[in-house]
Amino acid sequence: MKRTIVGWLAGPLLLIALGAPAVSAESLGELLRGAGWDRIVGVWVDQETNGQNIRLAYAWKFADKLIELSVKTADNEATALIGVNGKTGEVYQVGADSKGTGSLGKWSAEDGDAVLDLGFVTEDGNEGRLKIRHHLQDADTMVVTIDGDKPVAITLVRSAER
Secondary structure, three states: OOOOHHHHHHHHHHHHHHOOOOOOOOOHHHHHHHHOOHHHOEEEEEOOOOOOOEEEEEEEEEOOOEEEEEEEEOOOEEEEEEEEOOOOOOEEEEEEEOOOOEEEEEEEEEOOEEEEEEEEEOOOOOEEEEEEEEEEEEOOEEEEEEOOOOOEEEEEEEOOOO
16 A cells, blocks of 8 residues: 555654654663763764765764764765664664765674674675774774674774864
C-alpha cells in the first residue's frame, strides 16, 4: 500500500507536537564525557599529507545529542550520524558514501578505546563488516586501526581547522 508524504510524516510530526516519550538513556555528550571521548570532536588528518589522503571531521549536529562525521579520502567521501538509541542506550552510527555504500554500526568501549562494529552494503549489493578501533594516544593524536587478517593502522593528528 502506498503512503503519501503526509502519511510518512504524520507519525514523527505527532511525536514532535505531543512530545516524545521520556527515556532514561544518557545523552551522547554525557556518554562521551564520562568515557573521556568528548575529545574526538574536531578535525583529524593524516600527518603525511595534512589531510589530502584522509580527513575526519566530528562535529556536533545537535549539541550533546548527535554528531555528524564527515570523511574524505583521496577517492571517496562519506557522511555519518552518531547518536544514542533511546531505548537501548547503545551508541549507533548510520552513514553513506559517494560511491553508494550504506553503513550501520554500533560503538562500544574496549580497554579505553572506542570501537565501531560496522556493517555495510555496497551499491552492487556486496555486504561486509569492519571492526574499527580508535585509540587516543594523546590530546592531538589518534590511531585508527581497521581490524582484519592484516590490520591497518592509521595515525591521525588534530588539525587546527574547525
